Amino acid sequence: MSPHKQSHSRGTGSADVVGFYDDDTGSIQYLVSDPQTGKGALIDAVMGFDPAHASIDPQGVSKIIEYARDTNIDISWILDTHPHADHLMASWYLKQRLGAVNAIGEKVRDIAELWRKLYHLPDAFRPERDFDRLFGDGETFKIGKLPVRVMLTPGHTLGSVTYVVGSDAAFVNDTFMQPDVGTARADFPGGSA
Template identity: 60%
Template sequence: MSEGLVRKSPSRGTGSPDVWGIHEPDSGSIQYICADPETKKAVLIDVVLNYDPAHARISEESLEQVLGIVADEGLEVEWVLDTHPHADHMMASSRLKARTGAPNAIGTKVHEIAALWRKFYHMPDAFDPDTDFDRLFADGDRFRIGNIDVSVHLSPGHTLGSITYKAGDAAFVHDTLMHKDVGTSRCDFPGGTAAELWTSLQEILSWPEETRLFVGHDYGGPDRSEPAWEATVAEHRAENPHVKDGTRREDWIKRREDRDATLPLPDRMLAALQVNLRAGHLPPAEADGESYLKIPLNKF
């Protein structure tokens, strides 16, 4: 596997973080390092644990690439963060916690997401977010990255418990928006709804126009082959084909639901969620010392 494309979005001044985006090509995911340039304190957001579905094999190339940037830049990791339990890749949360010593976190509504997926997997005793994550953030919670204030915003729709981290003028908006020339993200997974995603999008697009929005995925665009993931609120409001200014709620919901009805499940979803709801830990080893995935048949 080749290393993913890396771009740095530099700080714009006091209270504005440096942001590195690292593209993971197999899943189209964007991983982030967000750092205070004054103190070199940093957080890692939505880092990927690589999974090859054809061979059911785990590897750590993306994790190593991210930690390599951390070392090269002389950063100190204070948090390992995820925005939601991802459907298209496994999360590196628990491994990063072990490597860096930093606490890991996700949104508190992961409890409700875990309850949904216990039923789908028929594993009534599986998943204990309070054990696997050090902090479960609620809407309105705040913390700091060095001297930079961070606020937590519940932004459901893609999942019922997705959260956005807003650090100064940078917001990590995960699977709400796609890049400004593509549109918005799907909301047809269990617990997701188009109506809730619309409300989340309107909150994000109400922030100051210069706010840098960093999205969770990119697969190229209509006039580009290279991935892109950063645009301002003003750019999305002017250019995003799904939600630019003047878009009506009912038109967007119909467009989103019609599009979602044509999409297949992500090829890693049924494997990934039973790992991600354990913060990236593999299922408990069985008598032979190996871990095994459980895949529900005929449920999706």
């Protein structure tokens, strides 16, 4: 998988951002990094799925990992903006493969509870087991030296978050959709316009 779009750092406090388009799901996965330290994060990574064989296919995320290694980016964070019901999340696979910290917004607990009842699957999704960090609204952390602020931005799901990275990058879950140039649907269980 080659980069779909690339936005280079504009100087101190600005991240390098590379988007990787997943054809099967229409999703863009982001590799964001601090050019000063080489530390990076993968945001909303997609795990491939082969429906004919009912099996996962890590080929796409493996190519992103190769790209990171080839460009000397050390992936230290695996971030999701929300639980994805339209594709498999690669978070767990990447955590196992890279040893990086995986994280999502803390309201994923409420989503998990809602989905447990709705789908009658009491043990299918346990955020405390599945993620290392559950971020609250306003929490901060760093990717290398770049500050990251977590913002609760519900709508698409009741627990969607936005990651504001450095001085000029924001990863806004599925609130804005391209190329549609509009807002995303809010019909996931618990979502609200």
